Amino acid sequence: MSGIESLAAIYYTPSHKDSVTMFENYLTYKDLFWQLTFREIKARYKQSVLGYAWAILVPLLNLLVLSIVFSYVFRVPTGNIPYPIFLFVALVPWMFLVNSISSATGSVMANASLITKVKLPREILPLTAISSKMIDLLLTIIVLTIFLVIYQIKFQPTLIFVPFIFIVQLCLISGLSFFLAATNVFFRDVENVLGVFLTFWMYLSPVLYSSTLVPKDFQIIFFLNPMTGIINAYRQVILYGNISLGLDFLYSAIFSVVILILGFFYYKKRSLYFADVI
Numbered sequence: 001m002s003g004i005e006s007l008a009a010i011y012y013t014p015s016h017k018d019s020v021t022m023f024e025n026y027l028t029y030k031d032l033f034w035q036l037t038f039r040e041i042k043a044r045y046k047q048s049v050l051g052y053a054w055a056i057l058v059p060l061l062n063l064l065v066l067s068i069v070f071s072y073v074f075r076v077p078t079g080n081i082p083y084p085i086f087l088f089v090a091l092v093p094w095m096f097l098v099n100s101i102s103s104a105t106g107s108v109m110a111n112a113s114l115i116t117k118v119k120l121p122r123e124i125l126p127l128t129a130i131s132s133k134m135i136d137l138l139l140t141i142i143v144l145t146i147f148l149v150i151y152q153i154k155f156q157p158t159l160i161f162v163p164f165i166f167i168v169q170l171c172l173i174s175g176l177s178f179f180l181a182a183t184n185v186f187f188r189d190v191e192n193v194l195g196v197f198l199t200f201w202m203y204l205s206p207v208l209y210s211s212t213l214v215p216k217d218f219q220i221i222f223f224l225n226p227m228t229g230i231i232n233a234y235r236q237v238i239l240y241g242n243i244s245l246g247l248d249f250l251y252s253a254i255f256s257v258v259i260l261i262l263g264f265f266y267y268k269k270r271s272l273y274f275a276d277v278i
Helices: 003-011 024-028 030-046 051-073 083-105 112-117 124-131 134-148 159-188 189-203 215-221 225-241 246-277
Strands: none
Touching: 024 124, 024 215, 030 124, 051 083, 083 124, 083 134, 083 159, 083 189, 083 225, 112 246, 124 159, 159 189, 159 215, 159 225, 215 246
16 A cells, blocks of 8 residues: 555545535545645656746746737737736636646546545545645745736735635636546546637636627627636736626626535535446
């Protein structure tokens, strides 16, 4: 047995099945949760020359290329806010979503030995994949803060609402991750299709441009995208000091909570058959 498997076998026993909530499972298995999280972080940068620097370099390279293309070539209007800052405020949460969902989708298959050998609440697997991306998020937030200082963007009192927006986004990410991770066990094409879908989704979200540029005929479709309200909310509280987040964010919040609940129960039901398929 590996260190994690033996630790789980000795210290962790399954609790009262379906009556256990996700929060109760976390309290019971929190040591295993964090052990799997840190294992994921170490494995990602193992034998990498630059190590954690990649967490900063990748978003910076994306920022550089996209800023040149959309600021100087397409000349996307952003008002009084410099385009690199306008973009970076949206790019940070967007990359967290992409990295988290991509990692969580394959989390069950990546931990097949735990599924077959260790009794544990299986919803831990996609959640640890998401939590392992937090270190990348924190590093990019530091870089974003430096950019805000360099561009002399005033720090708004409304920054205190950022954690609330993040919780809404985390609900959305977790819910989608539950759906995708469970489905990927039975249909392995999910991981292959996911990259195309996420790229398509980005262009339908106000990451590269302002939502005010969307033609009126497409506003309703744009509104139904849950990331529209979330990205707009980040920009409003960070760049404009505005706490009037609007109906788009209210819709995003409701949608995210609903998708989290549905995703959790879908994953819970499908997880009963994981060991038979893996």
